[in-house]
Amino acid sequence: xxxxxxxxxxxITKRGQNVTFRCDPISEHNRLYWYRQTLGQGxxxxxxxxxxxxxxxxxLLSDRFSAERPKGSFSTLEIQRTEQGDSAMxxxxxxxxxxxxxxxxxxxxxxxxxx
Amino acid sequence: AQSVAQPEDQVNVAExxxxxxxxxxxxxxxxxxxxxxxxxxxxxxxxxxxxxxxxLVKGSxxxxxxxxxxxxxxxxxxxxxxxxxxxxxFCAVRDRLSGSxxxxxxxSGTQLTVLP
Numbered sequence: 001x002x003x004x005x006x007x008x009x010x011x012i013t014k015r016g017q018n019v020t021f022r023c024d025p026i027s028e029h030n031r032l033y034w035y036r037q038t039l040g041q042g043x044x045x046x047x048x049x050x051x052x053x054x055x056x057x058x059x060l061l062s063d064r065f066s067a068e069r070p071k072g073s074f075s076t077l078e079i080q081r082t083e084q085g086d087s088a089m090x091x092x093x094x095x096x097x098x099x100x101x102x103x104x105x106x107x108x109x110x111x112x113x114x115x
Numbered sequence: 116a117q118s119v120a121q122p123e124d125q126v127n128v129a130e131x132x133x134x135x136x137x138x139x140x141x142x143x144x145x146x147x148x149x150x151x152x153x154x155x156x157x158x159x160x161x162x163x164x165x166x167x168x169x170x171l172v173k174g175s176x177x178x179x180x181x182x183x184x185x186x187x188x189x190x191x192x193x194x195x196x197x198x199x200x201x202x203x204x205f206c207a208v209r210d211r212l213s214g215s216x217x218x219x220x221x222x223s224g225t226q227l228t229v230l231p
Contacts, residue, residue: 004158006158031217033217033218040223040224041223041224042119042205042207042221042222042223042224043159043205043219043221044221045218045219045220048217048218055217056217056218058218091158091159093159095217102147102209102217103149103161103164104161104219105161106151106158106159106160106161107158108157108158109157109158111156
């Protein structure tokens with residue numbers, strides 16, 4: 001296992017710009033999750049995929065946010081018209097349906113700074 | 116709804132002493148419970164989980180956690196702390212009866228500092 005990878009690790013953008021992050025899960029993990037973590041807080045759930053289907057979305061996921069997992073492998077998270085409040089660490093995690101507890105393994109995160 | 120409370124923002128302990136990081140939870144049904152550790156500018160690393168059975172769960176790096184259903188607690192422990200254990204620790208819960216809801220709910224984290 002090479003672990004969950006995320007790209008880029010850091011992103012600085014100006015308010016109003018669009019950004020896209022990528023997550024590559026552990027191979028053969030069919031579940032993929034996105035979380036957001038702000039300073040001093042624990043991660044908060046954004047959305048979850050099983051294979052290519054997006055099964056759950058949090059209220060935190062406003063209309064400016066969209067996530068895809070077109071082939072059931074890697075996933076992208078796009079934020080349109082970024083706002084300063086979007087500044088956070090975006091974490092991706094993956095798990096396998098063969099695990100009864102759905103233990104989630106996290107990537108290193110993408111730190112977004114909106115100026 | 117499910118929730119997690121980590122009542123201590125900061126825990127300091129001397130190297131070689133035992134450590135405890137506290138966690139209490141609330142779920143509608145029975146819980147799956149997890150501990151993760153986060154080093155600066157890194158993602159979360161899985162430490163251990165409680166599924167069912169033995170209330171004392173052993174995990175990575177000598178950590179263990181004790182599940183107490185009556186107190187709805189899942190405290191993280193280690194008999195002898197190392198300076199390298201200094202990090203941010205998160206407790207998380209998922210309700211087994213949550214159906215398709217797979218997301219974890221995390222506490223706000225506890226910063227552990229082990230003093231040499």
